């Protein structure tokens with residue numbers, strides 16, 4: 001009880017003016033504020049709800065407040081004389097902190113029967129009255145650097161209501177008034193909010209169904225208004241609907257809309273408007289805008305796009321909502337596996353480093369282009385469908401934020417159309433922005449439309465299209481082999497590209513393939529992930545950009561070998577080859593990283609994940625021999641004691657073999673480790689310390705030495 005009182009929202013020292021407080025909602029407001037320490041001005045003209053007659057209702061409410069130990073004065077001025085009401089407050093209490101514009105009357109008539117007087121009276125009481133009191137209180141609140149103002153609107157205004165045209169207009173007018181008062185008052189800590197109450201009162205009796213009327217106690221709304229008027233409430237410019245012990249915020253929303261012409265030089269025609277009317281009225285992506293500036297900004301963006309030629313004809317904007325499930329499903333689709341401990345960050349939403357694979361951000365652009373008629377419009381001469389469309393090339397660049405959930409707004413634009421003789425190549429660029437308008441990703445996707453070339457188009461790409469990087473001539477610095485699953489496409493397609501060519505044998509047969517082929521982006525995802533693992537420490541935030549060409553199709557179940565070349569400026573060039581057929585499937589590819597980070601060799605060994613790698617364990621050569629053969633060897637394992645190397649193992653990435661190195665120097669301590677344990681360690685199946693604890697590593701010597709040795713089992717990588 002004590003703590004409840006301590007937590008109580010209080011209004012001690014505050015002066016609250018409530019108009020129309022003789023009954024109904026206003027009375028409840030006045031009583032509540034009076035009971036919480038405020039000094040209350042109980043204004044009421046004393047008329048009935050038609051604005052006629054006189055009563056001493058305000059005195060009665062004042063009496064109620066006083067008998068409960070509160071402070072209040074009555075005021076019988078009309079709200080149209082708002083300054084007089086404020087004057088009452090100043091004379092009685094010397095300040096005005098809260099103004100609740102609640103007074104209202106009804107003059108319900110169907111439109112044709114509304115007289116001038118009905119119209120004017122309603123507007124005088126609601127609109128002009130609220131304005132007059134607010135204007136009178138304004139300089140006082142400004143001086144105090146504090147004020148809380150409430151405008152009272154109505155669902156009749158928000159939705160309209162038969163027979164209330166005058167009242168509806170005035171009530172929605174108050175929302176407009178509040179919107180601007182909120183903006184003008186912000187800098188002086190004067191907040192103005194709107195309440196949309198549905199309460200049983202003299203005004204609503206006979207209008208609302210009886211069962212509803214009985215539950216719409218004004219008392220249940222008063223605390224909402226009280227909170228809105230408390231100094232701790234930061235809302236300003238909000239519209240709050242409340243009734244029956246329930247409240248919610250109400251927003252105006254705006255649809256995505258549609259441009260009404262194809263370029264800045266075109267006129268808008270009624271026919272064009274008719275043709276895009278579905279888009280104009282589509283509210284599926286409606287959003288609330290917080291300020292008038294946002295509305296103007298979006299118009300500026302529309303104009304800029306039109307000026308750049310990104311018209312409705314060659315550009316499309318879509319939103320893409322995603323969360324951890326999409327991120328994880330994508331990672332599974334490109335081969336992330338819990339059997340590789342370092343992949344867990346892509347698969348488990350509670351992992352401390354939970355992150356999204358960079359190539360995921362190709363999806364919003366790709367899916368929006370696939371779902372649009374951009375390609376068809378770009379090559380109007382061509383007849384095609386999904387059976388003659390291939391993914392030709394893909395570029396992706398990420399900027400600073402790599403979110404794991406959110407809503408991206410992606411605009412895709414056709415930037416090039418090329419005649420490649422055997423086909424047409426349509427290049428689209430997609431830019432994805434997060435909810436704050438920050439650029440997250442830029443992608444370029446080329447669609448190779450087979451068999452519709454020779455249309456006398458240009459064949460050389462424009463400079464805007466990102467170029468491929470030919471692979472260096474030397475043998476690769478590192479190679480990784482990854483076997484795809486027979487179900488790879490079946491899994492990958494769940495990330496959005498449902499093209500039947502990747503799953504439906506009868507469909508792929510029409511396209512000219514014996515069996516369904518793998519998504520190009522799946523091969524790219526697997527390959528870029530392998531590069532990131534090898535040179536980027538599995539850290540998505542180190543990723544900058546990647547580009548590939550899909551030069552030949554891949555079949556689910558085939559083994560991919562990713563050959564990598566570490567180049568200057570943190571660039572890793574790579575190609576991907578199908579091992580079974582020795583066919584290059586990704587060509588001229590590269591990944592740009594922010595920096596190259598090599599993992600300890602232990603992980604490099606793990607990433608091979610294939611027992612076949614160790615099949616050659618017997619095939620041991622010395623380190624020098626390995627070097628002499630120019631094999632791409634990496635020191636996999638180094639056991640040292642006192643700085644002297646006792647044993648080394650060399651992993652040949654190119655030929656997928658492990659070699660035992662020579663024993664250099666003389667170790668002070670003897671250590672025994674079986675070959676199979678060594679392999680398990682290299683594969684990461686056995687953790688060094690766990691192995692040690694299990695007694696699998698037999699280290700003779702004293703315990704101090706053993707402790708020193710354990711961390712040394714993690715070795716550094718060398719290329």
Ligand SMILES: CCCCCCC[C@@H](O)CC(=O)SCCNC(=O)CCNC(=O)[C@H](O)C(C)(C)COP(=O)(O)OP(=O)(O)OC[C@H]1O[C@@H](n2cnc3c(N)ncnc32)[C@H](O)[C@@H]1OP(=O)(O)O
Pocket residue numbers: 365366369370389390391392393420422423425428445446447448450459460497499517518519520521549550551552553554
């Ligand atoms: C945004 C929407 C994106 C697209 C939606 C994709 C939806 C997905 O569901 C579809 C997929 O994932 S399909 C699977 C992935 N893609 C592939 O498997 C395509 C593999 N590539 C090929 O088969 C051939 O390169 C092939 C058939 C494409 C071309 O081979 P050829 O006809 O033999 O051409 P070639 O004689 O080698 O070269 C002629 C000119 O074309 C250029 N070129 C070749 N391959 C290209 C490619 N993949 N991308 C871009 N350009 C390519 C050549 O450079 C040559 O140009 P030029 O004459 O100017 O030198």
